[in-house]
Amino acid sequence: MGVDHLKNVVFKENPLARYLESKCKLCRREGEKLFLKGEKCFTDKCAIDRRNYPPGQHGQKKSRISDYGVQLREKQKIRRIYGIFEKQFRIIYKNADRQRGVTGDNLLQQLESRLDNVVYLMGFGSSRAESRQIIRHNSILVNGSRVNIPSYIVEPGDTIAVDQKSSDQLRIKASLQAADNRGYPSWIEVDIKGMKGTFKNKPDRSDLPSTINESLVVELYSK
Structure with missing residues (x-):
């Protein structure tokens, strides 16, 4: 794939396990x-x-x-x-x-460092599900190299961009405009005209929603 630090675990999804309701x-x-x-x-x-x-x-x-x-x-x-x-x-x-x-x-x-999540936060997809689809359709570049694995882990300093062939897609343009109107998290930087962004750093816990209580998950799996 041409990306030096592609050291992620590649997850194979079972289509029968998807939520259809x-x-x-x-x-x-x-x-x-x-x-x-x-x-x-x-x-x-x-x-x-x-x-x-x-x-x-x-x-x-x-x-x-x-x-x-x-x-x-x-x-x-x-x-x-x-x-x-x-x-x-x-x-x-x-x-x-x-x-x-x-x-x-x-x-x-x-x-938060998963590629599908970063693509969503940058506004290239209107939801994480749509972002996964865009990634699988070879529309996303990481540091100039095509990556089609949604679970790929983005590292601080990585540049994420929409492939030039996909830059005319109306859904990507609409998502970008809507995301720009809402604003972006402090740990990413987006160039709307260039359809690219930089993952500046991993977010601190204080940057993430307080409605998530990850300690409960730790308690659950620690049993």
């Missing part, structure tokens, strides 16, 4: 926006703004959840935010646990 149900199940539907999540058409309770006939009934249930729900929520399968997520967690530092922080930094 409405993605809005996942947000309602977790009780918050997971931003799975692109621009729809930023409008008043978002399902959770209309029906902020779990889907199903018993969704509005309140039930007590055990400590294990709370930990499981948090793990599921994080998996769904980043679009990670269970097997992938366990491997990422094990890698984070082996690293120096706080396991939970390492976990989030690995998830």
Whole structure:
């Protein structure tokens, strides 16, 4: 592939394991926006703004959840935010646990450093799912070399760009404009006209949403 530090684990996805129902149900199940539907999540058409309770006939009934249930729900929520399968997520967690530092922080930094997530944050895709599709269609370059692996880990200083052949795609242009209107995280820098960006550094925990409680995932997997 021409990229020197392509040292990632390549995950093979099982198409039969994909979630085929409405993605809005996942947000309602977790009780918050997971931003799975692109621009729809930023409008008043978002399902959770209309029906902020779990889907199903018993969704509005309140039930007590055990400590294990709370930990499981948090793990599921994080998996769904980043679009990670269970097997992938366990491997990422094990890698984070082996690293120096706080396991939970390492976990989030690995998830945030995935190419599909970086492409989404830079605005080349309206959602992480669309970003994965764009990457698989050979539309993304990392440091000038084509990379079509969504799980590829981006390193600080890496430049991510849209391939020139894909620069006329309307969906990429629309996503870029919408992302620019919202603003970008402090750890990335984007050149809209050049359709490229730089991953300046890995985010600190304080830079990431406080609605994520990664310590619950650590507790769950430490049992």
